[in-house]
Amino acid sequence: MTLALVQAKEPELVYLARLSTQSLDSTLGLDALKGYLNQGALFTLFKDAQPIGFLVQKIVLEEAELIQILVDPLYCGQGFANAALALWHQSVRDLGVCQIFLEVRQSNVPAVALYQRLGYRSVGIRKNYYRYADGLVDAWVMSLNFLPSIDSSKL
Ligand SMILES: CC(C)(COP(=O)(O)OP(=O)(O)OC[C@H]1O[C@@H](n2cnc3c(N)ncnc32)[C@H](O)[C@@H]1OP(=O)(O)O)[C@@H](O)C(=O)NCCC(=O)NCCS
Numbered sequence: 298m299t300l301a302l303v304q305a306k307e308p309e310l311v312y313l314a315r316l317s318t319q320s321l322d323s324t325l326g327l328d329a330l331k332g333y334l335n336q337g338a339l340f341t342l343f344k345d346a347q348p349i350g351f352l353v354q355k356i357v358l359e360e361a362e363l364i365q366i367l368v369d370p371l372y373c374g375q376g377f378a379n380a381a382l383a384l385w386h387q388s389v390r391d392l393g394v395c396q397i398f399l400e401v402r403q404s405n406v407p408a409v410a411l412y413q414r415l416g417y418r419s420v421g422i423r424k425n426y427y428r429y430a431d432g433l434v435d436a437w438v439m440s441l442n443f444l445p446s447i448d449s450s451k452l
Contacts, residue, residue: 298345300377302352302384305330305339313341313351316369321429322405323367325353333364342368342381349377352385361389363399366408378411386415390443397441402427402434409437417441 305313314327325333333339333353342350350368354361363385368378389397400423401408417439425433 299343300380300384301343302340302381302388303343304337305334305341305351307334309341309348309351310334312348313339316350316367317365319370320367322402322408323365325365338364340385342377344372344377350381352381354385354389356389356392356394359393359395361394361397363397373407379414382411382415386441386443395443397443399439400426400436401439403437404434409439412439412441415441 310327310330314325314330317323317325317330330339330351330353338354340352340354341348342352349372350366352366353364355364356362363382366378366381368381386397397417398420399412399417401412403409403422418441419437420440421438423436423438426436427434
């Protein structure tokens, strides 16, 4: 089995948009995904030749934002998001990115656990950031820093 994160192409869009609109944790519809595809910011996650999810990124100089990662519920819990992020981290590091930011609903247990497992730490809170049928909910701002930490005792 091979896993690959590849710049998305038009024929994948309908499937990716269906995944996205079925998820409580994605607000991206077909038009938004198409916009990201045109910017080269949308990546399809393939398990062998089968698309099983996607990732949207934004990169400005040395900072990247993980706008969305989503794995088809049929394939969740098998380590695919973890592996996809490992691939993505390597690709953004190769582009000179030093720090990644993301926002995640505080009650999104799988996503928060995924990010913590990969070394992301909470660096802030956005109050009332997401709107759901039952009200507004807060988000964590999380960050992963690729720079080696400085040992202040050696300064
Ligand atoms: C969050 C999401 C991408 C995880 O994808 P996944 O492929 O199932 O994740 P993985 O199988 O790679 O799991 C990696 C780690 O995430 C955490 N995790 C995944 N599913 C979990 C669950 N149901 N409960 C708790 N932790 C979970 C665990 O730490 C897991 O590591 P472990 O298996 O060693 O314990 C997936 O649930 C998803 O697409 N959710 C909807 C969209 C979304 O919420 N995206 C994030 C928006 S910020």
